[in-house]
Amino acid sequence: MLRLLMVLLALACFSPFICSGHSDTTVIAAERAYFELPDKKIGILKSIYEKQNLSFLVLHDDENTGLNAARTFCRSNGGTLTELQYGNVRNISFGGQLPRFAFDPNQIFNNKGLQKSLKTYSVGKANEAMVKMVRGLALSLLDIYKPDSLGYIITLHNNTDGNFGIQSYQPGGYLFGVADSVYVNPEMDADDLVFVTEPVFFNYLKQQNINTVLQSKSALDGSLSVYAQMNRIPYVNIEVEHGHDEEHLRLIYVVEQMFKEVRFNEFYAKSK
């Protein structure tokens, strides 16, 4: 029902200056949909640039370094950019006054992960119906981003200096065990890295001397990377520290080159 509502609210629109809210002259079309939770309206905006190229996805609405880098890339090289819009914060909260509920939009891609996220961030106790309702956001987002027809997922994330980085995946780090392999270039900032699910991507990026993490198959949270791995969709997350705009753009170009050089679509097609 909620998905139906969302589809009804979806607008395919060919006047980007009205629809997208920003003035990218190379945006030729924008698709905007809304997903409604109690006392919360979440926007899903897909900007389609003039030339065909990679499709990017930004989940966290306060991570504007990634968004800006993707826009800069798409203006020159084409592509599409899909983003969630819910008020420039990290977590999505809903339910109005207390009890108030909240979750991390990168923990909505399976029931268990979402339950855990709601439990961590909500004031009130979330029930099954609520989990089902929020899971609809994941389905709506995937309907718009379309990883199945792309044959891949490329997300962009930003982090804060020192809290998270390549060292988080190494022995002693709080994410140790999430990664099968880690490659560190000591000359790069430890907060700037590319996180992938395919060994072929890991090997390519290692050769390019880029901080790289290969996700372990035993990682089982509600994140998009786990969803991608379980559904065998090749996944790339380009993650840099807030404000490292140039580095984010550089790593996007590295990934663009990787997609030209590494033959992974055949691998994905065979796995389906």
Ligand SMILES: [Zn+2]
């Ligand atoms: Zn993020």
